[in-house]
Amino acid sequence: MTPDQILTAHRAKPAVLHGLPERVVFCKRCVMSNQRPSTSPELVKRDTKIDTVGFDDDGVCHACKFLEIKKQIDWPSREKQLLQLLDKHRSKDGSWDVIVPGSGGKDSAYVSHILKAKYGMNPLTVTWPPHAYTDIGWKNFQQWLRKGGLDNVSLTPNPKVHATLTRLAFLNLLNPFQPFIIGQKNLAPRVALEKKVPLIMYGENQAEYHNKLVENASPLMSRAHYTAKADQKFFFGGVALEKLAEHGVRRGDLEPYLPIAEADAEKLGIEIHYMSYYHAWQPQENYYYSVEHTGFEPNPERSEGTYSRYASLDDRVDGFHYYTMFVKFGQGRAMNDAAHEIRDGHISREEAVALIHKYDGEFPKKYYQEFLDYIGIDEGQFVEAIDKNRSPHLWDYQGGEWKLKHRVS
Numbered sequence: 401m402t403p404d405q406i407l408t409a410h411r412a413k414p415a416v417l418h419g420l421p422e423r424v425v426f427c428k429r430c431v432m433s434n435q436r437p438s439t440s441p442e443l444v445k446r447d448t449k450i451d452t453v454g455f456d457d458d459g460v461c462h463a464c465k466f467l468e469i470k471k472q473i474d475w476p477s478r479e480k481q482l483l484q485l486l487d488k489h490r491s492k493d494g495s496w497d498v499i500v501p502g503s504g505g506k507d508s509a510y511v512s513h514i515l516k517a518k519y520g521m522n523p524l525t526v527t528w529p530p531h532a533y534t535d536i537g538w539k540n541f542q543q544w545l546r547k548g549g550l551d552n553v554s555l556t557p558n559p560k561v562h563a564t565l566t567r568l569a570f571l572n573l574l575n576p577f578q579p580f581i582i583g584q585k586n587l588a589p590r591v592a593l594e595k596k597v598p599l600i601m602y603g604e605n606q607a608e609y610h611n612k613l614v615e616n617a618s619p620l621m622s623r624a625h626y627t628a629k630a631d632q633k634f635f636f637g638g639v640a641l642e643k644l645a646e647h648g649v650r651r652g653d654l655e656p657y658l659p660i661a662e663a664d665a666e667k668l669g670i671e672i673h674y675m676s677y678y679h680a681w682q683p684q685e686n687y688y689y690s691v692e693h694t695g696f697e698p699n700p701e702r703s704e705g706t707y708s709r710y711a712s713l714d715d716r717v718d719g720f721h722y723y724t725m726f727v728k729f730g731q732g733r734a735m736n737d738a739a740h741e742i743r744d745g746h747i748s749r750e751e752a753v754a755l756i757h758k759y760d761g762e763f764p765k766k767y768y769q770e771f772l773d774y775i776g777i778d779e780g781q782f783v784e785a786i787d788k789n790r791s792p793h794l795w796d797y798q799g800g801e802w803k804l805k806h807r808v809s
């Protein structure tokens with residue numbers, strides 16, 4: 401397309417896409433944008449309307465509000481609650497008594513290690529592998545199991561099916577991670593059911609950051625998030641399950657992605673708990689802990705789109721997850737990382753703003769060709785899908801370039 405055609409197409413769109421808030425606000429404390437989705441964008445249904453981060457009238461986001469609440473929490477009493485829970489489940493003969501989902505990143509390494517070493521549990525780790533392991537991701541995964549002495553169940557989905565779903569999710573929703581997120585989320589409950597281990601322990605409650613504040617008041621993930629009712633309809637990549645046959649994907653191919661039945665979860669008493677409810681959650685502390693105890697290594701190089709080297713580094717496709725978020729919400733990986741680090745007191749707001757201006761939205765060029773080959777599209781289709789999803793309330797097209805209308809300052 402010529403620049404004029406791009407501009408005409410951009411102006412023909414509705415003013416606000418994706419159901420985002422029309423007014424862009426950045427948190428006065430932590431720099432986070434109010435355009436950020438508060439949950440992983442609709443996991444099963446077609447994602448037309450996205451819930452975004454809560455903000456109070458004083459311009460402070462709910463994740464920052466939670467920080468104040470967190471200071472008031474009686475952590476010793478929370479640990480007692482954890483002990484009671486673990487005492488109820490702990491096996492006497494060393495058989496599995498808790499499931500820890502993860503891929504050997506710093507958070508799952510931390511959770512599985514303290515469950516085993518400090519609390520005498522016998523974790524079964526469960527992994528939905530990345531689309532394509534990075535070298536460092538694969539190394540960390542192996543170290544995690546080896547050093548921790550942990551059993552692991554991994555389920556690698558059919559790569560053809562997974563690539564097809566990822567392509568649809570990219571082209572229809574600009575959310576290439578949707579199939580991965582669905583598979584990952586539903587795998588641990590499936591293994592729990594199969595192995596009859598009802599307790600699942602996650603690391604952080606996403607609510608800790610950007611879900612609704614009320615969700616932080618419970619240690620449990622709501623069952624509605626990971627089970628299905630008998631008459632539930634499913635969508636993958638924005639396509640109804642029944643229509644996927646047109647793309648060469650049959651019902652049976654989707655088995656690994658589907659949630660367990662609500663009735664089965666209830667019968668076995670499956671519960672997903674968050675460690676962040678019982679232990680004050682500090683990503684950087686988890687990093688130091690996992691380096692010391694599980695041999696975790698940070699990325700030898702900076703991840704594209706941010707300045708950080710220790711989060712989300714095991715998948716070569718990661719960069720496209722963050723880049724598409726940046727296009728849809730004007731909020732990228734550096735903003736994510738910086739907001740956490742301000743809240744944890746590691747960097748100042750001023751430093752954060754500078755890092756965001758420098759790195760947010762950086763194009764993930766390292767694995768670009770690999771990504772195009774993986775989902776089977778060409779560069780023209782890539783650019784078209786990207787530009788189609790730039791909401792006019794966030795993006796301007798001037799002098800042959802895309803520019804964000806609002807930047808944090």
Ligand SMILES: [Zn+2]
Pocket residue numbers: 427428429430431432460461462463464465
């Ligand atoms: Zn904030």
